[in-house]
Amino acid sequence: MDLTRRLTQQVILRLDALTDDLVDEILDENAGYVDAELVSLDELRRSCRDNIERVLQMLGDIVPAGVDPLDAAVVTGTRRAERRAPLEAVLRSFRIGGRVVWRSLAQVAKEDGTICWDDMVDVAAAVWTVVDEASSAVARAYRRTELRLRRLDEHRRLTMFTDLLRGRARDTAFAAEAAAELDLPPGGEYLVIVTDLAQDGGPGLATAEDLLAVNGVRSIWQPHARQTVGLVALATHDPDRLLDVLHAAIRDRVGVSPRAHGLGEVGTAHELAVLALRTLPAGDAAIARLDDRLPAALLVRSPDLADRLVDVVLGPLLRLPDGERQALLATLSAWLRTNRSPAAAAELLYCHRNTVINRMAKVESLLGRSLEDFESTLTVSYALKALDLPDGHGTRKPDPPYHPS
Structure with a gap:
């Protein structure tokens, strides 16, 4: 009978004693591994027994039919990853386990008295080959689980971020949970920044977060509803300076909300940032702060009324032939x-005053109103602004600007 197999069959009868030895040595050499939050003592003992048994079965070629010889290693890697135990500590415990197994095999060989120590070289090689195979299975299962958990964490964070944008943080319990999960101050001031989502996943997304972080500013950036949304914790920072920093990273249309006082106002601030973005024409790489564009925002928010305003106020002008219409509008x-x-x-028009x-x-x-009257002037001004709104808001677009000769 093969020496390794013969020794293994004797050692496996001492499984409980080997388990005790391995647990004691892990506690002595890898104490940080055993923690109520990571691995309890009872769980460690069960895991040690299961893994020693499988290693011995693999060495002795006596793994039960239909059983995956690496199942214990996979379970260990998966569970330790789920508990966030350091992979290095897990693999160190496996190396200690290999040493315990080898020492037990050597002890049985010594007790036998007929085994040449030169023959034990092959036994040692077999032990570490199996231990390495089990360790590799542990590492693969750990990394696979770690990746799954990271994706779950990212999904959870994205869901929480989305809920913030939907205004769920008006619930103080959720606001506290989101602040802890996303590492945000629950009662601080915020800006919500919205920009178009580019084909490659978002303009300057990582760069914007990094640039702000270099300046000591906490921010979160996520794709949301075909846009990129940034939540910036202002703390004591000047919004104007932060927007200058961001402009270097996001070279596209940008909508900026007013200050949100606490996470509970982030939902409303997001709506206002989107509204500010919609006041900018496509391709206009500019930063639109809502408070600087309130008239246009009012019109964008009510596209049907904006259409009505254009038709009622400017209709007679818009029905003129192209050349005359452009000249009078300009x-x-x-x-x-x-x-x-x-x-x-x-x-401005390069023409005579008359x-x-x-x-x-x-x-x-044509309009049937005197433009010396304040109310009429205000109405016509709003109608012109509605006419100039970006495409996609339901308003009639003007022809290209008139340039008189």
Whole structure:
């Protein structure tokens, strides 16, 4: 009979004693491995017994039919990963186990008295080959479980982040849980930043988080609803400076919320950041702060009313032939931007002051209202702003800007 197999069959009868020896040596040499949070003493004893038994069965070629010889190793790797026990500590315990098995085989050989020690070289090689195979199975199971848990953690964090954006943090219990899970201050001030999600997964996502972290700013960035959303903890930081830092990382349209006071306001802040983003035309690499674009945001939020405003107020102008329509719209816009100054508007349009006066007279006639009246001027200004809203909000788009010769 093969020497390794003969010795193994005798050693396996001492399984309980070997288990005790292995547990004692792990406690002595790898004490940090045994912890109520990682591995209890009872669990350690069961695991040691199961793994020694399988190693001996593999050495003696006596693994029961239909049993995976590495099942104990896989279970150990999986459970230790689930408990977040360090892999190095797990593998160290397996090396100690190999030593205990080898010492027991050597002791049986010594007691036999007929075995040549030169023959034990092959036994030693067989022991460490099996121990290495079991250790590899432990490591594979550990890393596979670690990856699964990491994905679960990421999914949990993403779900929690999504719930923050949906306003769930108005529940103080959830806010506290989210703050702990995401490492965020529950009562601090935040900005919510929204940008378009690029084909490659999001512009400057990792860079933005890293840049802010270098500046001592905690932030979280996640894809959400075809956009990239950042939650930035302001603490004592100046929002203007942070946005300057971000602009270098996110070269695209960016919508920025007002300050959110605590996680409970993050849901509303997210809605407002999305609204700010929608005021920017596609391809316009600019930062839109909601508080700087409130009139446009009002119109974007009510696209049907914006359409109605354009039709009711500017309809007569929009129905003119292309050239005339463009000239009058350009003049009306320049006249409003220059605080109703014909001379200043003429300078913008590269035309004579009288041309502006004549065109404005025609505009007033077509619109049926005097633009010297504050209410009328305000209404027309909003109608022009609605006309200039980005595509996709239900409003009628103007032709290309008019450039008089």
